[in-house]
Amino acid sequence: MSESEREDDVDEVPGRVRRAFRDHGSFEPAGEGVWTATTTAFDAAIEAEPTPEDDGRIRFSVTVRVPTLSAVTVDDVADVVETGWCETFERRVVDVGGVTRGDHSFEPRVDRDGETVAVSFSLTDVNERRGVDDAGALVDFVEGTYVQGVIPGYEYTEPVEGLISSARRQGGGSAGL
Template identity: 75%
Template sequence: MSDPEHTLPDRVRRAFRAHDSFTPAGEATWTFETTAFDATVTAEPTPEDDPRIRYDVVVRVPTLSAVTAEHVADVVEDGWTETFERRVVDVGGVTRGDHTFDPTVERADEEIVVRLSVTDLNERRGVDDAGALVDFVEGTYVQGVIPGYEYTAPVDSLISSARQQGGGGPF
């Protein structure tokens, strides 16, 4: 039985259902479907008498060497990862709400896990902001792709899509 004080309000579930990018993945977890990466958002009420909802965003992206057909030197991989981390933690200004972020970035083998949270009273804005955070991580990743490598899925399709949207310039 769930704790009534920590039960997710129906208004939050409705906001996720109304957003085109999310599909349910559990009682209070949704998958963000419009990214090439594994991205989930878990919503939970804040403690006590605070009516706001906390949206925990987790985005898993591959390391550079995990999506290239050829070997990537360790020094390049490490530099790329450090640059990605510096860029992705500079998340200010991508959300509709006025939020302070404390993102974390962890590297494990061939994966980088980015965690961000947003808390909001307005459920639609909170869901939109959670989606904007996922989009920001994806965009930051694509910005950091290094020309000259042959990329594999999902990065090859991201590059192709970016090229089409940008007018087909060279990469």
């Protein structure tokens, strides 16, 4: 451990964590202890902070905000369809087992506020690089789960239209949407 890392306050993010985010390439700094994901079409932020026990572990709080179905469609979406979509998305997105490299037990939280659904996870890891990798995997998982839940037959706006186009290109043009 370098002298500068030993001098970090418990409340400050250690340099090793800042370097792990920088080296990962999927995040950019958004303030002290906060990074935003640059590889998703959605609003995804990761907050990192040392645990209160000061034992070298880092707590990563991951929040991904996605639009509701009706927020990204040109056509009206019936309330029953919107409700069903939200319930299905929540059931799928909390089933996060096996997505991360670390041995984490998750208690995801899903909150709907108007036309936005926020999905939050937290994990603690002593290995900052594995923690950053796992935070990125959670962001990717939420995006993938969202795309899987897109209902065919609607005309979508951004960012969903772009995600659908990308899925079609990667799938050889027959994404079924």
